[in-house]
Amino acid sequence: MNIRNFSIIAHIDHGKSTLADRLLERMGAISEREMREQVLDTMDLERERGITIKAQSVRLTYRSAGGGDYVLNLIDTPGHVDFSYEVSRSLAACEGAVLLVDAAQGVQAQTLANAFLAIEAGLEIIPVVNKIDLPAAEPERAASELASVLGTDPDEVIRVSAKTGGGVDELLERIVRDVPPPIYRPDQPLRALVFDSYYDPYRGVVCYVRVVDGSLNDGDTVLFTATSEKHQATEVGVLTPRAVRVPTLGTGEVGYLITGVKEIDRIRVGDTVMHAGRAAEALPGYQDPKPMVYSGLFPADGEDFERLREALEKLRLNDSSLVYEPETSRALGFGFRCGFLGLLHMEIIRERLEREYDLELVATAPSVAYRVTLTDGSVKEIRSPQDLPDSDRVDHMEEPFLKAMIIAPSEYVGTIMELVQARRGVMEHMQYLSPERVELIYHLPLAEVVFDFFDNLKSRTRGYGSLDYEPLDYRVSDLVRVDILLNGQPVDAFSTVIHRDKAYQYGKRMVERLRKLIPRQLFDVPIQAAIGSRIISRETVKATRKDVIAKCYGGDVSRKRKLLERQKEGKRRMKIVGQVEVPQEAFIAALQSDADE
Amino acid sequence: MTVAIGPPDSANLADDAGDWAAAYVHIPFCARLCPYCDFAVVAGRDGATNRYVAALRSEIAMEAEWRQLDAVYVGGGTPSRVAPEQLGAIIDDLRGRFGLNNGAEVSLEANPEDWTSRLAEGLLRAGFDRVSLGIQSFDPDVLSSLGRVHTPDQAATAVATARRVGFRSINIDLIFGTPGETDDSWRDTIHRALDLEPDHLSLYALTVERGTELSRAITAGAPAPDPDRQADAYEAAEDLCRTAGLIRYETSNWARPDHACVYNLATWAQGEYLAFGMGAHGHRDGLRRRNVRRFEAYLDQVEGGIRPEQGTEALDPWERELERLLVGLRRKAGVVPGPGGEALLRSPWGERLKMAGVLGLVGGRVVVLRPLFGDEVGRAVLALQPGER
Numbered sequence: 001m002n003i004r005n006f007s008i009i010a011h012i013d014h015g016k017s018t019l020a021d022r023l024l025e026r027m028g029a030i031s032e033r034e035m036r037e038q039v040l041d042t043m044d045l046e047r048e049r050g051i052t053i054k055a056q057s058v059r060l061t062y063r064s065a066g067g068g069d070y071v072l073n074l075i076d077t078p079g080h081v082d083f084s085y086e087v088s089r090s091l092a093a094c095e096g097a098v099l100l101v102d103a104a105q106g107v108q109a110q111t112l113a114n115a116f117l118a119i120e121a122g123l124e125i126i127p128v129v130n131k132i133d134l135p136a137a138e139p140e141r142a143a144s145e146l147a148s149v150l151g152t153d154p155d156e157v158i159r160v161s162a163k164t165g166g167g168v169d170e171l172l173e174r175i176v177r178d179v180p181p182p183i184y185r186p187d188q189p190l191r192a193l194v195f196d197s198y199y200d201p202y203r204g205v206v207c208y209v210r211v212v213d214g215s216l217n218d219g220d221t222v223l224f225t226a227t228s229e230k231h232q233a234t235e236v237g238v239l240t241p242r243a244v245r246v247p248t249l250g251t252g253e254v255g256y257l258i259t260g261v262k263e264i265d266r267i268r269v270g271d272t273v274m275h276a277g278r279a280a281e282a283l284p285g286y287q288d289p290k291p292m293v294y295s296g297l298f299p300a301d302g303e304d305f306e307r308l309r310e311a312l313e314k315l316r317l318n319d320s321s322l323v324y325e326p327e328t329s330r331a332l333g334f335g336f337r338c339g340f341l342g343l344l345h346m347e348i349i350r351e352r353l354e355r356e357y358d359l360e361l362v363a364t365a366p367s368v369a370y371r372v373t374l375t376d377g378s379v380k381e382i383r384s385p386q387d388l389p390d391s392d393r394v395d396h397m398e399e400p401f402l403k404a405m406i407i408a409p410s411e412y413v414g415t416i417m418e419l420v421q422a423r424r425g426v427m428e429h430m431q432y433l434s435p436e437r438v439e440l441i442y443h444l445p446l447a448e449v450v451f452d453f454f455d456n457l458k459s460r461t462r463g464y465g466s467l468d469y470e471p472l473d474y475r476v477s478d479l480v481r482v483d484i485l486l487n488g489q490p491v492d493a494f495s496t497v498i499h500r501d502k503a504y505q506y507g508k509r510m511v512e513r514l515r516k517l518i519p520r521q522l523f524d525v526p527i528q529a530a531i532g533s534r535i536i537s538r539e540t541v542k543a544t545r546k547d548v549i550a551k552c553y554g555g556d557v558s559r560k561r562k563l564l565e566r567q568k569e570g571k572r573r574m575k576i577v578g579q580v581e582v583p584q585e586a587f588i589a590a591l592q593s594d595a596d597e
Numbered sequence: 598m599t600v601a602i603g604p605p606d607s608a609n610l611a612d613d614a615g616d617w618a619a620a621y622v623h624i625p626f627c628a629r630l631c632p633y634c635d636f637a638v639v640a641g642r643d644g645a646t647n648r649y650v651a652a653l654r655s656e657i658a659m660e661a662e663w664r665q666l667d668a669v670y671v672g673g674g675t676p677s678r679v680a681p682e683q684l685g686a687i688i689d690d691l692r693g694r695f696g697l698n699n700g701a702e703v704s705l706e707a708n709p710e711d712w713t714s715r716l717a718e719g720l721l722r723a724g725f726d727r728v729s730l731g732i733q734s735f736d737p738d739v740l741s742s743l744g745r746v747h748t749p750d751q752a753a754t755a756v757a758t759a760r761r762v763g764f765r766s767i768n769i770d771l772i773f774g775t776p777g778e779t780d781d782s783w784r785d786t787i788h789r790a791l792d793l794e795p796d797h798l799s800l801y802a803l804t805v806e807r808g809t810e811l812s813r814a815i816t817a818g819a820p821a822p823d824p825d826r827q828a829d830a831y832e833a834a835e836d837l838c839r840t841a842g843l844i845r846y847e848t849s850n851w852a853r854p855d856h857a858c859v860y861n862l863a864t865w866a867q868g869e870y871l872a873f874g875m876g877a878h879g880h881r882d883g884l885r886r887r888n889v890r891r892f893e894a895y896l897d898q899v900e901g902g903i904r905p906e907q908g909t910e911a912l913d914p915w916e917r918e919l920e921r922l923l924v925g926l927r928r929k930a931g932v933v934p935g936p937g938g939e940a941l942l943r944s945p946w947g948e949r950l951k952m953a954g955v956l957g958l959v960g961g962r963v964v965v966l967r968p969l970f971g972d973e974v975g976r977a978v979l980a981l982q983p984g985e986r
Contacts, residue, residue, distance in 0.1 A: 548848060555880070556878040557880070557923075558885050558887070564923070571976055
């Protein structure tokens with residue numbers, strides 16, 4: 001069979017999904033009537049943000065100009081750096097990749113990151129410049145950048161307009177010509193790669209698989225290597241993009257597998273499916289889902305705790321990378337400590353909780369996982385500032401570092417360097433992609449990136465800077481926990497682990513902010529920032545002097561009572577910390593305004 | 598027999614006042630509206646005084662029989678804009694219908710600019726024995742920003758006149774914390790008031806009420822009263838009054854022994870009082886009642902033989918208990934604890950107030966030790982749930 005398995009990879013907004021739609025349309029996979037824009041992006045949020053969160057795949061049939069019939073499996077990939085593991089698994093299911101670049105924007109950070117992932121996976125790369133119809137398009141410049149990245153000739157770069165369909169035929173011919181067919185090994189023991197999965201309320205977990213060796217048949221008993229679980233294949237099929245049941249998925253084919261498993265975390269992306277009783281070596285590259293960023297999520301109204309729990313359970317049905325455990329905060333009540341793949345993932349989850357489940361949430365500052373080596377030699381991973389042991393028990397601490405790649409017009413190099421140095425970044429490498437554009441490679445603490453780094457980069461480069469990163473390693477770092485105390489009592493929601501050089505700045509900012517947010521009380525309220533028992537910053541909310549309306553009410557007792565009744569309602573929404581009444585809004589405002597300063 | 602014999606802050610007076618019977622009569626007429634006032638008042642309607650007084654007398658006649666009265670309070674508005682004979686007729690009606698106890702307090706509010714010897718003598722003859730003079734300040738600038746038309750000298754003369762013609766008890770009303778008022782100005786006002794040796798002193802913080810000219814001015818950018826300065830003013834006044842021998846017996850009220858205001862004591866003790874006139878509030882047979890607030894509507898209803906009642910409010914026993922605390926804790930003597938007081942002391946809010954030295958149990962009574970936090974106490978009281986009994 002003439003199979004071609006390929007992905008489209010691109011920087012965000014370079015037109016990946018539009019191109020996919022055009023290919024589907026050209027090959028008659030969907031009728032005009034069914035044509036919705038960007039078929040592969042099905043979640044509302046994906047459509048709104050223009051990014052793909054969950055990858056999907058589709059099987060297409062194509063008759064080439066030369067008259068050959070081909071099966072093209074287009075495997076969509078998530079479009080954001082947070083999901084690079086999922087991208088790598090999708091690429092592992094392919095033999096080729098279409099590397100797409102916006103003709104107006106040229107090579108961006110994720111263009112390079114994706115190109116490297118594809119090169120690592122040994123894929124044949126077909127370079128394409130998209131959006132040549134745009135008035136601002138500079139297809140020649142974009143093509144020459146792309147060619148220099150890949151070390152090919154600019155003439156090899158295809159020019160298309162996914163919007164109008166121009167160049168799409170040439171692209172299809174090139175896919176058939178250049179992407180190698182899968183190696184046909186039907187007699188080998190079955191090895192199939194799970195490159196994605198989703199939860200279907202009626203059928204349970206649906207796995208997307210690529211059969212690498214052997215064949216997968218309806219009714220086979222299969223073994224999931226990572227979990228060592230055996231299940232029966234109750235259905236196998238292909239997506240056209242509608243699900244079509246087939247008796248067998250042969251070597252090189254891409255399709256779906258249903259086993260009746262209901263819990264998404266029992267199926268791992270990157271896992272290898274084998275025949276039970278016919279062992280083979282697992283395919284390389286599997287990783288346990290590993291959250292990078294943690295944050296506490298609390299319902300603004302304590303009554304909503306159960307609703308939040310149910311909403312998280314539902315989201316997790318479709319997203320095994322979301323992890324959470326109950327967390328109790330004295331200030332914010334009952335909530336969950338949630339782990340996310342990255343900042344975008346965190347934002348998406350929060351937004352879905354608020355939008356789809358109608359929850360009002362308070363989120364604590366994002367934090368990363370620190371590694372703490374205790375004086376007794378044991379190593380502990382901490383994901384919440386609360387879990388940090390007392391400093392006299394800590395020998396040293398390490399924090400996660402990233403390798404960050406920034407691409408921007410060269411005029412912004414100075415301001416980027418300033419930003420990255422302020423974020424404790426170390427420059428590793430700098431090179432000019434063209435006279436106008438430069439690539440900078442930095443080693444950066446993840447903790448510095450999770451706070452508005454990207455927004456800052458964007459504003460400093462007027463939107464032209466792009467960023468990609470990958471986890472690098474853990475490095476010893478001089479970290480401290482800063483606590484914020486109200487009337488002597490630490491407010492857990494405001495504690496943070498931070499580099500010692502930045503502790504004072506953080507403490508000062510928080511106490512100043514809280515002084516403005518906390519209403520005056522019956523007594524002076526000291527607001528302090530502390531490292532252990534050492535106070536590094538202090539402000540005072542001066543006591544209220546007068547809280548009485550001393551006037552004559554002319555016997556109108558009801559009016560006074562009603563006035564106070566109304567004010568009392570506001571009081572019930574206050575949280576009490578260290579005998580201090582703090583309005584819920586103050587917590588939210590104190591936690592939110594980080595990015596505004 | 599005079600009912601308020603003894604120190605104004607005595608616990609006995611505070612508790613006994615709950616059994617007293619009082620009547621409030623509202624006179625809405627004013628020469629002009631003061632920018633801070635949100636009471637039920639009318640300006641420029643002096644031509645309607647006869648009609649209004651006639652309506653008041655009809656309303657009194659409509660009221661069901663009741664106990665003999667211990668106090669009558671004629672407030673406003675500006676009662677001194679109505680002729681003494683007319684006010685006297687109202688007092689006569691009240692006396693005729695309900696009876697006045699021997700030594701009952703008969704009080705009215707008056708503006709210094711109206712307070713001539715002739716008027717004072719007439720009112721004395723009409724049966725009044727107590728006057729509350731709306732002096733507000735002795736600083737001409739403050740008087741002018743408050744929209745008052747009298748001069749400081751007129752104010753001093755008014756007190757002397759009241760004394761000379763034989764009023765038993767004289768109150769001076771002052772307002773503090775007007776934007777622009779300095780500490781010195783306020784101290785001077787207090788000194789001048791105390792020099793006149795009033796029997797009673799009411800000190801009210803200027804309060805911005807919605808819908809008033811003051812409120813609109815502040816929204817448009819005029820300076821607002823500063824609560825911290827008002828606290829300073831209050832504390833300064835407390836010291837000066839104490840030195841002068843005036844005893845604070847309620848958040849805003851000071852008196853010499855035997856001069857506590859009977860009508861006020863009754864209201865703070867959750868006692869009952871009849872109410873007559875537009876916008877007046879009464880409390881009878883456990884029911885709080887309020888009259889219609891619009892001048893024409895009031896007149897029309899009474900003239901049509903209808904009681905001008907706009908609404909009533911009946912509290913359940915727990916709400917009533919909380920109300921007892923709400924009004925009673927304004928008094929220095931505080932309240933006997935009762936189920937509400939006990940719940941308050943045990944509640945988290947109560948704990949917090951005790952910790953801050955605002956609330957305490959003194960001599961078996963729940964008392965507010967820092968009156969400037971009275972509203973915080975009020976909110977804590979209203980937050981109590983019946984289950985917390």
